[in-house]
Amino acid sequence: MAYIDPYAMSPEKKIALLETMVLIRVFEERVATLFAQQLIPGFVHLSIGQEASTVGSCAALRPDDYIVSTHRGHAHILAKGADPKYMFAECLGKKTGYCKGKGGSMHIADFSKNILGANGVVGGGFPIIIGAGFSIKLRKTDQVGMVFFGDGASNRGTFHEACNMAAVFKLPIVFVCENNMYASTSPASKMVAGGSIAGRAHAYGIPGFITDGSNVLAVAEVVQEAVDRARRGEGPSIVETETYRYKGHFEGDKQKYRTQDEIQNYRMTRDPIDRFERVLQEEGILTKTAIKEIWAAAHTRIEEAVRFAMESPLPEPEEALDDVFVNP
Amino acid sequence: MGVRDLSCSLAMAEALAEEMERDPTVFIIGEDLTAHGGIFGQFRGLPERFPDRIIDTPISETSIVGAGIGAALTGMRPIIDMHFADFVTTAMDEIVNQMAKLRYMSGGQAKLPLVLWAPDGAGISAAAQHSQSVESWFIHTPGLKVVAPFEPADVKGLLKAAIRDDDPVIFFQHKRLFRWTGPVAEHHEYLVPLGKALIKRHGSDVTIITYSRMTYECLEAARILAQQGIQAEVIDLRTLKPFDMELIAESLRKTRRAVIAHEACLTGGFGAEIAARIGEELFEHLDAPVLRVAAKDVPIPFSPVLEKFVLPQAEDILNAVRTVMKYPSRAVTRACSITKTPRSKRRRSG
Structure with missing residues (x-):
């Protein structure tokens, strides 16, 4: 099996990983402020703290590979190359949004980038990626399909069906479980039997990996191996990334199920962006100033995107009747 | 190219073979498809001709339907075999929350050219979990088209049209019709457009609106009624969503009396929707209330004597027609009253 040494990754690629992680962080924090200002209708689920898991996973994909995302999906969609301006426009319910205001934060899709959509149903992505696998x-x-899910979705029957089906037909699929320790309010420690989600891979006779979800290079290494395996026609794998979300299940979540100390401790010791910035400085790839410039560039791009979204028109009410059928 | 008699299952196999030949993106996925050419013989000859494109899966309905959705999103035209229509419940999230909504929620980016094929209906002592008619669930879900043909020719023409359609089509086929035989065109381009009903029998006294196997019972009833001097017009809807209100209206303007018959149970059934539309759009053309003939509101029982009691029979259709025929024609009286009404009042009441 081809071993991809993550430290052999080019400096340019490493910088690109940091840039995407920072872009996602700034995007998510901006969504939080827009939501607090009541400019975003409905509810939003943020993944601040999980950037390494997402960016490391998508780093292994080609533009023509497919992803299916979740209700906590902004990061996956950005990491697969979607444009933040159409994402903000969608979150604001604007006509110029990816889904013309019909999907919102939870259902953003960009079919031109083979992003088959975020999905409002927990565990709803598994059966869809199976279809992408058959299609491939x-x-x-030699495309690959990647489905993101959380510890909560691993308990859906769809997960079992999809793992079995993917294994039986050796479908080119990578199951990426971003285990952020909580399914809504329920701790994974109380809800997931068997000790780990990747461990369930044994039951299907496929590889299962657990990796440090706050280390982007560790995630990239493991996922690359799973993706390469799928691309070679050797079938599916499960990758479980141990990660953490700093925000609640949704914005406004009172989070009575965990302590502020727990969140602070994670932020201080395992923040994926802090960690990677330190690595890049130690390796002499980036200076402090260069890192500051990356953050400034992300802020500029996000502010431009927000401006585009804010200035965009709302849909006409009658547009609610469009897009049900291709041939009505 | 001629016309021969084919059973519904052979008409289906022929439609599938022609479309798989024509388009390499068409494939079939489901349980137990290849061993016997399908549990109803509907795939006869296909596994030999298209071994890669007829896929036997584990018993995983959720993933089977999901596989159809994911494949449709990525450039294929899948036909999902549901084994029995009753089993849609095991994939309801995939059908209702994903299949029906992904195009809309993505602002028209997604395209789902797929057919979910589901054998439905009762009458074979299969009891409550293998006998249902569940079309209403999907008619009530925006984003899905629903088809339920009766004649073998329509099975072929509608299945081909459904496969070529770019939207998801739920295709119901009654289990008791697989051996039902009729003339089917050999022509490879024999297509029946979605949304078009068919007058199966012309008549001027009453319109019987029906679909799927109940068309047979309605034609039986119409034959008996004709012997008694009542000429019933029988409409086979063929497609339930979108349905052909135009043809219904055209017929009712002539007959002024309507009976709707379906095998699904009465309450919340599709008959209620048709009756409501007739009430809203054709009230002034009616001489009698619109009556519905349907199964009783109980699960389908096992014992033949119980099952027959629950299912609507030709006799029930006869009774409904006789009831609507008792109402006097209002056509003449109303015409007179209009001539007597002063202009001002007429405008107010209009």
Whole structure:
């Protein structure tokens, strides 16, 4: 099996990983302020703290690979190359949004980038990625499908069905479980039997990996191996990244199920961006100033995107009747 | 190219073979498809001709339907075999929350050219979990098209049209019709457009609106009624969503009396929707209340004597027609009253 040494990754690629992580962090924090200002209708689920898991995973993908995301999906979609301006516009319910205001934060999709959509149903992505897997096999391409899910979704029956089906047909799929320790308010320690989610891979006779979800290079290494394996036609794998979300299940969540100390401790000791910035400085790839410039560039891009979204028109009410069918 | 008699299952196999030949993105996925050419013989000959494109899966309905959705999103035209229509419940999230909504929620980016094929209906002592008619659930879900043909020719023409359609189509086929035989065109481009009903029998006294296997019972009833001097027009809807209100209206303007018959149970059934539309759009053309003939509001029982009692029979259709025929024609009286009404009042009441 080809061993991808993450430290052999080019400095340019490493910088790109940091840039994407920072862009996601700034995007999510901006969503939080827009939501607090009551400019975003409905509810939003943020993934601040999980950037390494997402960016490390998507780093292993080609533009023509497919992803299916979750209700906590902004990061996956950005990491796969979506444009923040259409994402903000969608979050604000604008006509210029990815889904013309019909999907909102939880259902952003960009089919031009093979992002088959965030999904409002926990565990709803598994069956869809199975279909992408069959499609890839039938079309005889070497694409890969990646489905993101959390510790909560690992307890859905869809997970078992999809793992079995993917294993039986050796579908080119990578299951990426971002275990952020809480399914809404329920700790994974109380809800997930068997000790780990990746461990369930044994039951299907496929590889299962657990990796440090706050270390982007560790995630990239493991996921790359799973992706390469899928691309070679050797079938699916499960990768579990141990990660953490700093914000509640949704914005406004009172979070009575965990302590502020727990969150602070994680932020101080395992923040994925802090950690990676230190690595890049130690390796002499980036200076403090260069890192500051990355943050400034992300802020500029996000502010431009927010401005685009804010200035965009709302849809006409009658547009609610469009897009039900191709041929009504 | 001619016309021969084919059973519904052979008409289906022929439609599938022609479409799989025509389009390499068409494939079939489901349980137990290849061993016997499908549990109803509906896939006869296909596993030999298209071994890669007829996929036997584990018993995982959720993933089977999801596989159809994911494949449709990524450039394929899947046909999902549901084994029995009753089993849609095991994939309801995939059908209702994903299949029906992904196009809309993505602002029209997603396209789902797929067919979910589901054999439905009762009458074979299969009891409550293998006998249901569940079309109403999907008619009530925006984003899905629903088809339920009766004749073998329509099975072929509608299945081909459904496969070529770019939207998700739920295709119900009654289990008791698999051996039902009729003339089917050999022509490879024999397509029946979605949304078009068909007058199966012309008549001027009453319109019987029906679909799927109940069309047979309605035609039986119409034959008996004709012997008694009542000419019933029988409409086979073929597609339930969108349904052909135009043809219903055209018929009712002539007959002024309507009976709706379906095998699904009465309450919340599709008959209620048709009756409501007739009430809203054709009230002034009616001489009698619109009556519905449907199964009783109980699960389908096992014992043949119980099952027959629950399911609507030709006799029930006869009774409904006789009831609507008792109402006097209002056509003449109303015409007179209009001529007597002063202009001002007429405007107010209009």
